[in-house]
Amino acid sequence: MSPAAVGTEEDGRSKVSSTVASGSSQSLDCFSQNGAGLKERNYLGLSECSSVDSCSSTVPSMCDEKKENMNLKATELRLGLPGSQSPERDPNLYTLSSATFDEKPLFPLLPTKDGICSSQKTGTAAVSGNKRGFADTIDGFSQGKFTGNTGMNPLLSPRPSGTQSSAMKEMPSKLQERPSPANNGTSHNHAGASVSGSAPASKAQVVGWPPIRSFRKNSMVTTSNKNNDEVDGKPGVGALFVKVSMDGAPYLRKVDLRSYTTYQELSSALEKMFSCFILGQCGSHGAPGREMLSESKLRDLLHGSEYVLTYEDKDGDWMLVGDVPWEMFTDTCKRLKIMKGSDAIGLAPRAMEKSKSRS
């Protein structure tokens, strides 16, 4: 890498080079050497302790644009058949990669400087500077010129210049010898220029996440309706998911009966779950104020004659929730249903009495 491109070096950020014998050392050797060399910083000493609290933020350790240039080389598009590589390119690339990358086999954590590579996708000035730097480099590459872009703070420590610079000096010449084919170059420009920043979908919109196989999900539900023994007297071992349906709701919910110990807990949880349907609001993550309002409203509705909580037992009969002891209820309940009071004529008055006696 021509020194001009390196720019100012970070002060003592990484003192790897002192322990690196030669650029083409084996990576394993580098590990041990680097281990010694990096002890000063000892971010890698993290292996001793299980949690990290010493580092504040991560930054790529290498000179970004330098690596990007070489990486561009490594990831250069070919016109030829996939897999074919021009012979003179490989050895150079290999020495380059072993020279530079093995020296820094791991990525020591370094505090950010100027917010480089901050995580915000919206792009702070530094981040966009980063991207601009890369795009500029692509432009330079396609034009067959090696641009020394100082948009980034290179973090590279002084390196043994012997093998390095000779290898690096070959780089620019290589670049000039074989500028990327014109059409690829231009499309590179397009790719580089158009940094489409469409943010990845939020968690809620990702279908099939987390990637649990449907077989696994289904089988857990199937066996969940059988009882497990308790362990250490703790109630609620294992999960007992039952469907909860509500008249007029577009979809059903599931609750784990074992995570509650009383009817009160269950009914307040159901209130929370179905409040959005009662009040015609979507999403259950409303502001606390709104939630409280809806809960109390819902409680009134549920404990009034509007809605009645019923369950289907093992025999297939629909029963009113609350008659039997909680343990017996969880043993026999197969699914729950929140019925409208009008559908539960005859049950409703008792529901009111029950709920009053409960609360």
Next chain:
Amino acid sequence: MNCFPDEVMEHIFDYVTSQRDRNAMSLVCKNWHRLERCNRKSVFIGNCYSISPERVIERFPELKSLALKGKPHFAYFNLFPPGWGGFVYPWIEALAKNKVDLEELRLKRMVVTDECLELLSRSFMNFKCLVLVACEGFTTVGLAAIAANCRFLNELDLQEKEVDDPKGQWLSCFPDSSSLVSLNFACLQGEINLGALESLVARSPNLKSLRLNHTVPLSALQRILRQAPQLVDLGIGSFIHVPNSETYTKLKNTIIKCKSITSLSGFFEVAPHCLSAIYPICMNLTALDLSYARIQSRALIKLLRHCGKLQRLWIMDCIGDTGLGVVASTCKDLQELRVFRSAFIDRNDPLGVSEKGLVEISMGCPKLHSLIYFCQRMTNAALITVARNCPNFMCFRLWIFDPVKPDPDTMQPLDEGFGAIVQSCRQLRQLSLSGQLTDRVFLYIGVYAEQLEMLSIACAGESDKAMLYVLNGCKKLRKLKIRNSPFGDTALLMDIEKYETMRSLWMSSCNVTIGACKALAEKMPRLNVEIFNENEKVDCSVDDGKKVKKLYVYRTLAGRRKDAPEHVWSL
């Protein structure tokens, strides 16, 4: 090169069993190609639509063992419309018509009907081994046909079969003298005839591997184990009993005699107090699958303390970081670890596992080479540590509950962590990423991951460059799976020849348009380009600029397939 007569060459070839080596051998010269193809007995086809059965049969006249995969891996997560394809019937039909002497059939993610199984059982006299992983479409009726007609059956292995099946008497259909070595029906949901099962075990002296489904109670298990103390691999169905009962005591005494068991799985229902019956055999275990077992972490930890020789552990995240610490200190030989998301919440460790557990494992188990890890959070520091401690990873698949979560300590993307993994683990073949990730991590992957064959991405990257780094840099890439990431037409069309070197490409919820897919299909006749959007019928008049919801591209020599359903648009 050919100083030896053909017979000698064939004899030498017989020692080479790896598919990849065989494929390489057949490329050496025409003579080797001819010798190899006439000598090859076992063929693996990663995508059943990539070639027609007739061509396979023609090329390999000595074919005895066939392995096929149908739907790609993403089909597991309900991303594929039902009826998409993967029908095995044409294959079995072709094999039967050409009188292939089929002995083994291994299918994954394919549609296997009872009709297929019946045809299979009647067509191949020497049929020995049937393995169906995550296949659908058959019932116990088909199984009964296999049991009854395949006189020399020694392996029947069903895994992850989804459909509930009616009760059947298939177990009674096995012949009187059974040569069964391996029987796995752990995934079947229905009741089975316990008497028939016990009788089958009693007359199968060669039985080494038996995996029961959840309806087999502990009492039956005890009787079975008494008949088959030679078992090497056992899958327990239900493991619940009243403590100190006679049955339970009998079981404990029986298990102690099963000294050969090295692999244990199942535990679909388990009472923790019963687990102590297992302790005596734990020290022999090299593989333990508790990924369906609802056991709280305390009981799990107790059990795992006995398992010093474990090499493979599949477990749910209710084990918690503490439990993983115990694993790290106990199981020094651990090579493969899978930590799955549990469907129930352990009050002790409600958050599952985090980066701490993984770091402890990496410190205690340096031989680890295969990992699946569902966690609640992950940090760059932890990944760097893991990369340094375990440089032998071949399979590294990490999923965070929130797919775009950054490093919670530093609020940085996880680029550096995964970058360390690919740089340190030179043999890495399979990689799944999650967490907040920018284009940078793909740069690292493109540069370092030279052996990478499978890459799975979700909600990652910022621009087309990311995909380009991977396509350009990973020369050995075979399967690329992308969803919910901002990659568009430029990335898709930049290097279309690359796709012919890969098995398949999947992109869903990205920024690829119909027009680009059409262009791809037009330029590359040896690729099948399929688009599907849920269950809507294909509307060919749709504007080219419309974004594609799901795109599946795979290389093929068989041309466009004819069995695609209506909602799959083959361009």
